[in-house]
Structure formats: structure tokens, C-alpha cells
Amino acid sequence: MKNITNTTVKALVGLFTCAMLSAQQPLIETTGLYGGTTLEVRVSGDYPGEQAIVLAGTPIVATHSAILGLQLVQPIRIFRGQLNSRGIYQFSVNLPPVAWPGSRFAMQAFVKNPTGKFQSSKVVGLLGESSNTTTWQDRTSALPMSAAMSAAASVSPVDIDLDGDLDLVIADAGSMMSAGGILVYQNDGSGNFTDITASSFAGVSTEAAFIVSFCDYDLDGDQDFVAGGGIDSMTAFPYPTRLYSNDGTGVFSFEQEFVSTLNSANNFAWGDIDGDGYAELLMSEGGTLTSSGGVQSMALFNNNGGIFTLNTTFESETFNNTVEETTSIELGDVDRDGDNDIYMSRTDSVDGALNILLINDGTGNFVDESLTRLPQMNNGIGDKSSDAQFVDVNNDGFLDLIVANSHLSVSPDDSGDMLLNYGALNPGVFYDSPTLFPDVLHEHLGIRLGIETGDVDLDGDQDVIIHPHEFFGNGAFPFVGRPVLFLNQGGAQGGAIGEFAEDPNFWVLGPFTTFISYYGKLFDADGDLDLDYYVPNYGGIVDPTNTADHFLINNL
DSSP states (O other): OOOOOHHHHHHHHHHTTTOBSSSOOOOOEEEEOOSSSSSEEEESSSOTTTTTEEEEEEEEEEEOTTTTTTTEEEEEEOOOOOOOSEEEEEEEEEOOSSOOOEEEEEEEEEEEEEOOEEEEEOOOOEEETTTOOOOEOOGGGSSOOGGGGGEEEEEEEEESSSSOEEEEEEEEEEEEBBBOOEEEEOOSSSSSSEEEEGGSSSSSOOOOOSSEEETTTSSSSSSSEEEOBBBBBTOOOOOEEEEEESSSSHHHHHHHEOOSOOOOOEEEEOOOOSSSSSSSEEEEEETTTTTTOOOOOOEEEETTTTTTEEEEHHTTOOOOSSSEEEEEEEEEOOOOOSSSSSEOOOOOOSSOBOOEEEEEOOOSSEEEOOOSSOOOTTGGTTEEEEEEEEEEESSSSSSSEEEEEEETTSSSOOOOEEEOOOGGSSSOOEEEEETTTTTTTTTTBBBBEEEEEEOOOOOSSSSEEEEOOOOTTOOTTTOOOOOEEEEEESSSOOOOHHHHHOOOOOOOOOOTOBBBOOOOOOEEOOOOOOOOEEEEOOSEEEEEEEEEEEEEEEEE
16 A cells, blocks of 8 residues: 555545535445455445545544544555446455554545535444454443433434544433433543533433434534434323434534324434435334334435425335334345335234335335245244344345344244345345354343444454343343344454354453343444444343443454
């Protein structure tokens, strides 16, 4: 990789000064840095035919305000290309016999959208000749005091103030020690957080919320969010779903409520479904592993230049029903045809439900193709699914699925916990892979609630964390239910990519730390490129006052 000159830096700054970055992020995927192999780099974006740029180099501390969301890299190499008809820009680099052992490299992609603005991916880190398993350090004591009192269900690592590091925005559903609301923790760049909630909302107060989800919905270059799922503890009445806009400095203002036939929204997905450059908002109703009782399961709001309109056609579709409830939704291009499709995880209160895959025709209209594209699990009855996440587990360029299912209600043998995409052979068609992802009754994961994925050992493949419900297990103290990390066995593990095994060294907090955890996040808190871990604590069954969130630093 070449050293950069001052002229090159000035050229880059000029490029991005005129092209504000959007939070509708493209995705950059890479293989590992291993000598004698070929490094494969793939950028996926929503806008076929548009320009794509990849920056690669070693990380430094400095950031530049003109390059929003980018941690500058030096030395740097620039790759330029164009998204093809499927929204892909892909290239390869032949690596030397030994690929910089122990050195860390940063990569970030930028894709031009139809409005003329560049959208940035998350920064991806790679470790040369990675061979180490991660170790984790408990940094919970360094969190603000409010992190010990909230009943938090979700956390969003996001650069709210555009200073180049990831801050935390947390949905507090309310507890015995907290009325609930939206908490904002500012990062100093080294993984030290300060509670700035009091100064983060302009003339508005926030209500209890189950989930927050960020997107630059108006394409002005800063991160906005939607919040929902909160319940009034006095009346048991759901709070409305609300949109908050960012002024660019991390101060938020209330913009609007989203009114639909849903009683409440407990899951959100953002994505451009009609190709106009603006992200639509998809929301679903239904608590985790429980039914909702509403009229519809989902609501879709079309985004027209930052103005939202309820899609009444989507509202009346036959797949949008309440016979079996939708617990989560995911947007992703499963068939690599350049548009976003929808995966719905579902359940009912008795024996489970079949999950659904909706295929986009390219204009934002969807067709239910579940019967021909998904395995019909549990003899056609389906799983009791709580959450799902698209992720390419085997680096073949196609999105696979990790699904969180209840193994107390449906046996592991009958559950589809990892569904592999046939890929180029049959794009967007999935099959169950019980031998590749541990398909057994796990002591801590009888009831699985949420999923997080990321490359924790910087070896070029995706690892998986499953979040559980605290439950009684065999009925004896100390009970069970803690997050579990499954390492992808390619790269640093020296095995087959796409095959997973539990990391027994992950949970450093001890066997008595059990609680309900929905949506923890892997993110680089301290600027060293490896992924750290924040897990919200929704509360405990045995001890209702056990609401302290937990923060682990990755010491790779």
C-alpha cells in the first residue's frame, strides 16, 4: 500500500466536503489478511450504477470534520469503481507471502446515491495473520450511573455529533428505579462515556421506549432516529412511535408520530425499497415470542424526500395479518438483484409459526415467496422465532440468516437457527444447516431473544452473539440466561468458514450474572478497530432490581 501525500489528503477532503454522508449505509465485506491468499473486497449498496470508493490503510487517532463518520487512515490506498446492476462493486488484491502479522488495517466504503451525496459504510478492521482468540475485560464500572438503573432493551452505537467516534443511544423501557426514556452517552473517543441526556433534546422530553433505530432519513448528513415500543406503567397503554431529527451536533427535536393500525411498534427496519435514494421505515408489532393482538402485523411508511406516508396497499396485503404474529423484520437483498427484500420472524402463543420471506419487485411491491424460498421447519408448524439477522457467514457474497428461536417450545432439531443461502446456484433460496451452527439445547439459550453479528477477531469472517431470556433452567439457583458468543471457525480458528463453535472464554462477568437481554451491540468503542460489546439489561426474574447494563472491552 502506498504512502499518501498532502496533495492526496487535500483531494480527499475536497471530495467529501461537497458530498455529505448519509446514514443509509452501504456494506463493505472482506476476507482475512493471510499471506499468499487473495483479499476479496465487496461493497454492497442500494443504488446500482452509482460510483463506489474504498479507502484502505492503517488507523490513526485524527479525524476530519469534512469527512463525516470516517476515521482517517494512513498510509492509504484508494479503490474506485461502480456498483453493478445488482448493487455490487467487487475487487481482489493479491497478498504477499506474509501479510503484515499483528498489524491492523482499516477499510471504509463510500457509495454515491441518486441525490449526489456519498453514503459511508461502517469502518471494517482486519488484523494481519490473525490467529488469536479475543479476550474480554469488564468495563461496566466505567459506565454512567444511569446505566445501572434503566431497564434497557436496545442500544444504538452511532456518531451523533459527527466527531468520528461512536456514541451510545439507549432505549430505557422503565424500571423500579427509572421512569424510562431515551438515554444518550457521549464517547470521548477512548471508550469513556458521559451521560448527556439532559442536553440532548431541544425542548422535548422522551417517553419510555423499547427500541430506537437510527437513519439519516432526510439526507442532511446527520443521524436521526425513531423510537417506539414503550408502555405507560400506570395505564399499560402503549406510547406512540415517534421520529426525532438531529441538528448535526447531537441535539434532537421531535418531528412526528407514525400513525397506523399497529397498537405499538417493537421492531424497526430502514431501507430504500423503491430506488429514490431515501430510506423507507418498516415497523412490526408483537412482543418477543408473544402475540400482539393488533389488526396488522406490520406498517410501511414510504419516504418521499423526507416526508413519510403510510403505504395503505402494504397495510392490506394478505401476508400482513395477525393469525400468527410478526416479532421482527429485516431488510436485505437476498437474491442480489439490487433491491431490498423483507424477512419476517413470527410466532404464536402455542406452538410456533412459519417465518416469511417477501421478495421486492424493484419498485417497492412485495410478493410472499416463503413456500419456495424458505425451509418449512418443525413439520410445517414453524419456529417460535424472536429475532433474525441477515449476514454472509461463508463469504460467498450472498446473505444468510441467523434466527433466534425458543428451544424450550420447539426442539433444536426442529428449529432453523442458521439458514444458508444457496447463493449463485439459486439466489435467495435458503436451507437449514443444523451441523454448522450448534443445534443443541444450550443451558443459557433455551429462550433466545436477539442476535448480534460482527468480526470480533478481525480475521475476515462474521461471528455471532445470541442474547437470551433469564429463565429457571433446572429450577436450581443461580438460574441461567446470559449472552453467548459463537466464533466462525474460518480464519483465526483455522477451520471451515461458516461453521460455528461457542467461545467458552467470552462471558467474563461470572456465572451469577444472568438477566434478560434483547439487543446488545458490537462496536469499536475505543478506536482500536476491534469490536467491543455493550449489552442492555432489561431486568432479572430472580432479582427485579438487577438492571445494570454491561460493557466489555475487546483486548484482541
